[in-house]
Amino acid sequence: MFFAAEPYFGNALAVVYAPEGLSAEAVQCFAQWTILAETAFLCSLARPGADYRVRIFSTSEELPFDGHPTLGSAAAWLRADGERRAFSASALARYERLDASTLNTVAATLGVEPDIILGASWIANGPEWIGVGLASADDVLALRPNPADLGTLRIGLIGPHSEGRAEASEVRAFVGGDPVTGSFNAGLDRWLHDGGVVGGGYVAAHRTVVGRRGRVNVSFEGGKIWVGGQVTGCVSGEVRL
Incomplete structure (x- = not known):
């Protein structure tokens, strides 16, 4: 589990040490079978100077980047269960x-009037997100948009x-x-x-609505933004690919 200090909270992630020569079709099939949002595969090196290569798959496609699979893969590589990891x-x-x-x-997709939105911006770093700022955490927690109305939009609040x-x-x-x-x-x-809006580090709560108590730690060091969280291992063993 990632972004949580307790087992079975935060985000679930499978990290698999992928054998040489495994096809993209095989890893996609396994990722689909897990029914997890993402599955990460640790692969042989693609370039000098790297310790490992990670490929991230949703149940339907390979992703160019995602945060918790990146950090979860690093924790698995380092065997650092129970520690906090962060990426720049x-x-x-x-x-x-x-x-x-x-x-x-x-606004229509979220079921709110446009004038209650304090700010909204495209913020894309691989996935194309739309960031939306509301007046309070209670406003964020109260929303219940219909997933069918989202279409291809990735909206974050x-x-x-x-x-x-x-x-x-x-x-x-x-x-x-x-x-x-x-x-x-x-x-x-x-x-x-x-x-x-912020000038220093902070902690953001996630997944409160679904009872999963995720926590993201943000810090600003050396001119960089660091995003991290706790890693909690729950299951280990072997899988057949």
Whole structure:
């Protein structure tokens, strides 16, 4: 499990040490069989200087990047169960405010009026996310959009918690079951930092609505944004590929 200090909370992830010569069709078949949002495969090196290569698959396709499989793979490679791992957020490939038409579409999809949205931006670092800021964590938690209405949109929300909580904000990502998403957090943190909303590290709560208590730790060091969380191993053994 990733982004959680307790077993069976946060995000589930399978990490598989892939044998040489395994075809893309074979790993995709296994990823589909797991029915997990992502499955990571540790493969032989692709370039000098790297310790390993990771390929990330959803149940339907290979992904260019995703946060918790990246960190979970590193933890598996290092056999670092129970430790916190973090990655440095990459530059954004798309980073711009939403136009009025897209903003209205997002508001309708979420079932809210456009004027309650405090800010909205494209934030893409592989997956193309739309980041939406609301006034409070309660506003974020109250939304129940119909998954069928989302179509191909990847919408992520953030709203601040009241003072006195360990978690500064509530974050939700409407894609594949409201998961904790490292890729969205990496883009979101860049958006918040550049907008002057945050200036230091913080903890974001995730998956509260589905009772999975995910936590993402964000820090700013050496001019870089670091996104991380706790790794908790639950199952180990062998699989047949």
